[in-house]
Amino acid sequence: MELTLLMYLIPSLIMFGCGIYGFLTRKNMIAMLISLELMLNAVDINFALFNRFLYPGKLEGMMFSLFAIAIAAAETAVAIAIIINVYRIAKNVDINQINKLKF
Amino acid sequence: MITNTVLVLVLPFVMFLFLGLAGVKMPRKTAGVIGVVGMLITTVLAYWVAIDYFMHHPGHEQISAEVDWLNFTPKLVARMGVLIDPISAMMLVVISTVSLMVHLYSLGYMCDHHGHAEKGFQRYYSFLALFTFSMLGLVVATNIFQMFIFFEMVGLSSYLLIGFYYSLPAANHANKKAFIVTRLADLFFLLGIMILTFSTGTFDFKELVGLGDMAASQRAAGTMDGLTFLGIPAVGWALVFIFIGGAGKSAMYPLHIWLPDAMEGPTPVSALIHAATMVVAGVFLIARMFPLYVLAPMAMNVVAVVGAFTAFYAAAVACVQSDIKRALAFSTISQIAFMMTSLAVSADGGQLVGGHEAGLGYMASMFHLFTHAMFKALLFLCAGAIIHAVHSNENDKMHGLHKFMPITSIAFLIGCLAIAGIPPFAGFFSKDEILVACYERGLGWGLWMSMVAGMTAFYMFRIYYLIFFWKKHEVHTEHEPSDQPWTMTLPLIILASISCVAGFLPFGKFVTYNGEVLETHMNWTVAGSSVGIALVGIALATWLYFKENPKPERMKNAMSGLWEAAYRRFYMDELYQFITHKIIFQGICKPIAWFDRIFIDGFFNKLADLTGNASFAIRRVQGGNAQSYVFVYLLGALLLAAVTGVVILMI
Numbered sequence: 001m002e003l004t005l006l007m008y009l010i011p012s013l014i015m016f017g018c019g020i021y022g023f024l025t026r027k028n029m030i031a032m033l034i035s036l037e038l039m040l041n042a043v044d045i046n047f048a049l050f051n052r053f054l055y056p057g058k059l060e061g062m063m064f065s066l067f068a069i070a071i072a073a074a075e076t077a078v079a080i081a082i083i084i085n086v087y088r089i090a091k092n093v094d095i096n097q098i099n100k101l102k103f
Numbered sequence: 104m105i106t107n108t109v110l111v112l113v114l115p116f117v118m119f120l121f122l123g124l125a126g127v128k129m130p131r132k133t134a135g136v137i138g139v140v141g142m143l144i145t146t147v148l149a150y151w152v153a154i155d156y157f158m159h160h161p162g163h164e165q166i167s168a169e170v171d172w173l174n175f176t177p178k179l180v181a182r183m184g185v186l187i188d189p190i191s192a193m194m195l196v197v198i199s200t201v202s203l204m205v206h207l208y209s210l211g212y213m214c215d216h217h218g219h220a221e222k223g224f225q226r227y228y229s230f231l232a233l234f235t236f237s238m239l240g241l242v243v244a245t246n247i248f249q250m251f252i253f254f255e256m257v258g259l260s261s262y263l264l265i266g267f268y269y270s271l272p273a274a275n276h277a278n279k280k281a282f283i284v285t286r287l288a289d290l291f292f293l294l295g296i297m298i299l300t301f302s303t304g305t306f307d308f309k310e311l312v313g314l315g316d317m318a319a320s321q322r323a324a325g326t327m328d329g330l331t332f333l334g335i336p337a338v339g340w341a342l343v344f345i346f347i348g349g350a351g352k353s354a355m356y357p358l359h360i361w362l363p364d365a366m367e368g369p370t371p372v373s374a375l376i377h378a379a380t381m382v383v384a385g386v387f388l389i390a391r392m393f394p395l396y397v398l399a400p401m402a403m404n405v406v407a408v409v410g411a412f413t414a415f416y417a418a419a420v421a422c423v424q425s426d427i428k429r430a431l432a433f434s435t436i437s438q439i440a441f442m443m444t445s446l447a448v449s450a451d452g453g454q455l456v457g458g459h460e461a462g463l464g465y466m467a468s469m470f471h472l473f474t475h476a477m478f479k480a481l482l483f484l485c486a487g488a489i490i491h492a493v494h495s496n497e498n499d500k501m502h503g504l505h506k507f508m509p510i511t512s513i514a515f516l517i518g519c520l521a522i523a524g525i526p527p528f529a530g531f532f533s534k535d536e537i538l539v540a541c542y543e544r545g546l547g548w549g550l551w552m553s554m555v556a557g558m559t560a561f562y563m564f565r566i567y568y569l570i571f572f573w574k575k576h577e578v579h580t581e582h583e584p585s586d587q588p589w590t591m592t593l594p595l596i597i598l599a600s601i602s603c604v605a606g607f608l609p610f611g612k613f614v615t616y617n618g619e620v621l622e623t624h625m626n627w628t629v630a631g632s633s634v635g636i637a638l639v640g641i642a643l644a645t646w647l648y649f650k651e652n653p654k655p656e657r658m659k660n661a662m663s664g665l666w667e668a669a670y671r672r673f674y675m676d677e678l679y680q681f682i683t684h685k686i687i688f689q690g691i692c693k694p695i696a697w698f699d700r701i702f703i704d705g706f707f708n709k710l711a712d713l714t715g716n717a718s719f720a721i722r723r724v725q726g727g728n729a730q731s732y733v734f735v736y737l738l739g740a741l742l743l744a745a746v747t748g749v750v751i752l753m754i
Contacts, residue, residue, distance in 0.1 A: 020737060023733060024730055024737075032730075095729055098729070099726070099727030101725075101727055
């Protein structure tokens with residue numbers, strides 16, 4: 001059986017949906033961060049996919065995935081640092097408790 | 104030769120930078136001595152340049168250095184250069200001599216009576232050097248643009264030096280007044296330059312006035328033929344505007360109001376800037392543009408009328424002043440007006456008057472500029488010595504100082520005799536030439552200026568007697584007044600000697616409008632009558648003021664209205680105060696400020712309030728719950744996607 005574009009896109013979409021769901025419902029900031037990574041990975045898959053199927057001779061999409069992975073790694077490091085600092089001050093990582101940044 | 108002329112300019116500038124930047128690191132006296140030595144070298148170089156010029160190239164202008172500075176268009180270039188011609192060579196001598204005397208004198212004057220130099224001594228010498236540089240740059244300017252720049256720079260250094268005692272409110276008011284009035288006048292100067300350059304397409308004096316080549320100025324004026332505004336030719340407007348610029352610097356009525364107040368500065372500064380050099384910049388400017396003025400009778404008449412009126416007005420005011428520096432300031436205004444008038448009467452209706460002595464007024468004016476610089480600097484430096492001794496400017500704190508300060512007294516007397524026009528002192532020769540030039544223009548001009556010359560003799564001797572005689576001196580301070588240290592006395596002696604002999608210089612051989620030798624003959628009628636008038640003035644002053652007597656008081660009471668008006672300078676300051684405060688500030692500025700506050704500011708304030716209120720109203724959206732933000736964001740993204748999808752499907 002030939003693998004088509006759609007067959008790849010469906011798992012990617014499911015991953016993205018899980019990411020959104022997790023991000024909106026989990027209260028633990030670490031879990032939210034994991035959900036965020038899930039969304040990013042879904043997007044990376046899409047980049048690679050579209051490059052592979054629509055422009056087989058080119059490499060831009062692949063490169064972009066690699067680039068996004070590197071950025072995601074850096075961003076995760078920053079997010080972890082922020083979460084650790086929040087923990088030191090607030091003694092927990094519950095997003096509902098961290099609501100001081102408002103009007 | 105080339106290096107010398109440039110060095111004359113560079114040296115004072117280097118002194119300015121050096122004393123201004125490194126001065127604070129050295130003892131005060133050292134800075135002063137360095138300033139004096141620097142000025143001495145400049146003076147020697149300036150004399151060398153002038154003597155070399157008059158020996159080898161008399162009458163021919165020469166541009167010894169010039170660089171392009173601003174290329175406005177390929178043809179219109181503002182240059183910076185050094186131009187040596189008779190009047191600039193003469194001015195080099197005048198400026199460097201007086202400046203050197205003042206540098207030396209200040210070593211003594213700017214100290215308290217224990218001999219310690221005052222605070223800011225280095226700054227003072229640095230500014231003196233800056234002024235000397237600017238003034239030298241002004242006189243050697245090769246083009247009117249360069250002249251304008253240096254015109255501004257002398258104004259700046261004058262401002263800095265008037266306000267030298269910056270902690271005194273009076274000094275601050277005086278320097279602001281001087282700067283604003285001369286700046287206003289310079290605005291007209293700039294307008295004049297613009298009109299002139301617009302038609303002639305050049306800044307250079309060589310093409311504008313030809314420097315002895317009368318045809319050049321005719322060509323320059325010819326480019327303006329047919330251009331008129333309100334029925335007056337453009338060249339007339341340009342020259343009148345340029346004259347207003349000169350009148351501001353030279354304190355001609357009604358722009359004279361800053362000069363008496365400028366006496367708040369240290370006295371040597373008054374001697375250098377406000378008596379001998381900067382205030383004659385206006386005369387120098389008119390002299391520089393003289394060939395063009397000859398071709399514009401209207402402008403020439405304006406100069407003549409303003410000059411003649413100012414001479415009389417300032418002399419009248421000087422007769423009643425009690426502050427000796429103010430009296431000398433008004434005397435300066437009157438004498439500068441003499442020079443202006445002298446320049447202006449040498450032409451009438453586009454032609455030079457006086458037949459084979461044509462251009463006599465020009466020569467006389469420059470001659471008087473030269474002698475006046477010497478004896479007025481002398482008078483001011485004497486006044487400084489007196490003020491230093493009695494710690495007051497008012498003549499009722501003086502009286503009877505002749506016994507205590509004999510050298511100063513004699514020097515002052517020589518200055519008075521010179522300014523009154525008694526032979527053989529310098530002022531006699533130059534003032535006599537001026538009067539001859541006035542009589543050649545018309546009997547009325549001559550009689551008017553002769554009368555002013557008589558008043559000059561009267562008010563100078565009034566000051567002299569009130570300072571040195573009148574009654575026995577009462578010692579007001581803890582120490583008796585006496586002649587001052589040698590640094591202050593030596594300049595007096597040198598300047599007094601120059602005032603005695605300068606009149607015998609054959610000026611007509613060196614300084615004329617066209618560079619040719621002008622043979623002058625003593626006009627015995629005019630000379631005799633002017634000496635007679637001067638003697639009458641002196642006699643009157645002696646009768647009234649030599650010994651204490653009630654006559655002046657009685658005269659003052661008999662004509663109290665006139666006396667009060669003259670003492671208040673005929674209410675010119677009050678008039679200015681009224682015009683600026685009541686008319687300009689109240690009548691024009693206040694409504695404009697109101698409009699600005701209510702409409703312009705009001706509009707933007709309303710805008711800001713609106714934005715602020717709107718933001719305040721919707722601030723509750725920021726609830727602090729991060730996940731709700733994300734949810735809203737998601738909804739927004741889905742909505743956008745839906746809209747985009749619909750739009751694409753519809754297309």
